[in-house]
Amino acid sequence: MTRTTPERPVDVESLFPELARYRRPATRLHPRPGVPDVRDSSVGGPMLWPSDEPWPVCTHPHKRSWGERVEDVRLRRRIEAEAWRRRASEPSVRPGPTETEREVLASLKRGRHAPWLANTDPIPLLAVAQLYRKDVPDLFGGPADCDVLQVFWCPFDAHGTGYQLALHLRWRRSTDVREVLADQPGPVVVGAPGNVPDPCVLHPEQVVEHQYIDLLPDRLRRRIEKWEGPEDEREADDVGYRSDLSIAPGWKVGGFASWHVTDPVPMDCDCGQPMEPLLAIASYECDSFSDSWVPLEDRATLGGAIGPTSVLVGRDGILYMFVCPRDPGHPHRLSVQ
Numbered sequence: 409m410t411r412t413t414p415e416r417p418v419d420v421e422s423l424f425p426e427l428a429r430y431r432r433p434a435t436r437l438h439p440r441p442g443v444p445d446v447r448d449s450s451v452g453g454p455m456l457w458p459s460d461e462p463w464p465v466c467t468h469p470h471k472r473s474w475g476e477r478v479e480d481v482r483l484r485r486r487i488e489a490e491a492w493r494r495r496a497s498e499p500s501v502r503p504g505p506t507e508t509e510r511e512v513l514a515s516l517k518r519g520r521h522a523p524w525l526a527n528t529d530p531i532p533l534l535a536v537a538q539l540y541r542k543d544v545p546d547l548f549g550g551p552a553d554c555d556v557l558q559v560f561w562c563p564f565d566a567h568g569t570g571y572q573l574a575l576h577l578r579w580r581r582s583t584d585v586r587e588v589l590a591d592q593p594g595p596v597v598v599g600a601p602g603n604v605p606d607p608c609v610l611h612p613e614q615v616v617e618h619q620y621i622d623l624l625p626d627r628l629r630r631r632i633e634k635w636e637g638p639e640d641e642r643e644a645d646d647v648g649y650r651s652d653l654s655i656a657p658g659w660k661v662g663g664f665a666s667w668h669v670t671d672p673v674p675m676d677c678d679c680g681q682p683m684e685p686l687l688a689i690a691s692y693e694c695d696s697f698s699d700s701w702v703p704l705e706d707r708a709t710l711g712g713a714i715g716p717t718s719v720l721v722g723r724d725g726i727l728y729m730f731v732c733p734r735d736p737g738h739p740h741r742l743s744v745q
């Protein structure tokens with residue numbers, strides 16, 4: 409099924425023609441639970457990975473013996489999803505898990521589940537996303553002859569100072585892969601359940617975005633704010649530049665980053681080139697602030713569209729991965745908003 413973002417409530421470029429200079433396409437990925445194949449673009453799906461190539465691992469020094477078992481994370485999600493399904497099909501049923509399910513849930517605890525792992529032992533990375541150029545029009549960067557980007561992360565937020573995920577990118581030529589690795593490895597223990605993506609198929613859709621308001625020229629920003637009216641007089645469903653007209657919520661490729669948590673921070677590569685957001689990994693597909701972006705096909709089942717990947721980054725935020733447009737070999741940078 410395709411996904412269709414509703415037309416924006418107003419044509420912002422007819423109100424502010426200068427904004428045409430600050431527009432950029434983005435591809436919304438619209439991940440939804442499914443059973444992706446190695447030849448599909450996906451979140452949390454199997455990778456088109458050659459059987460004779462080592463799977464990427466993390467050897468960065470940090471604790472990896474303590475956390476939650478991946479199998480427990482998945483079991484909890486299955487039980488919770490089953491409880492929701494029962495509720496939906498039989499409203500008279502007492503909501504929530506059964507007594508037996510509750511006992512199982514209570515037994516799923518964080519702990520030292522991999523005591524054999526020392527702090528630099530290699531652990532397999534988790535498959536986060538696989539994006540084919542043919543599916544994702546705004547996928548940029550990478551060597552010109554490579555047609556698929558594979559994104560992995562270490563399941564522990566323990567890289568650098570404070571909360572830091574470590575992403576690993578791999579561009580490849582799909583035609584080079586003769587035999588696909590059948591049994592794809594993964595970690596036994598993860599630092600946080602929100603680092604485990606549920607397998608999702610994608611429904612990519614190209615939309616137009618406009619630059620984050622604080623990065624527009626001052627005069628233009630002030631005119632937009634005047635048009636929006638004083639913040640304390642605005643109603644929840646009033647059309648806003650930030651909420652409805654500039655940046656799409658949810659997982660996406662390209663477009664602009666929203667800086668609503670930290671305010672804009674320059675993202676420059678060590679080579680001096682300003683970096684651009686390649687991938688947004690979002691905890692939620694929308695919230696009450698951004699619900700004008702919910703696709704037409706999901707309006708009746710809004711609940712199903714929220715957090716379909718089960719990934720949670722930061723405090724229910726969005727992880728932006730920035731790359732250098734000059735050289736795809738330069739290290740990427742991350743920002744959580």
Ligand SMILES: [Zn+2]
Pocket residue numbers: 466467468470562563564567574
């Ligand atoms: Zn790690």
Ligand SMILES: [Zn+2]
Pocket residue numbers: 677678679680681732733734735738
């Ligand atoms: Zn660079």
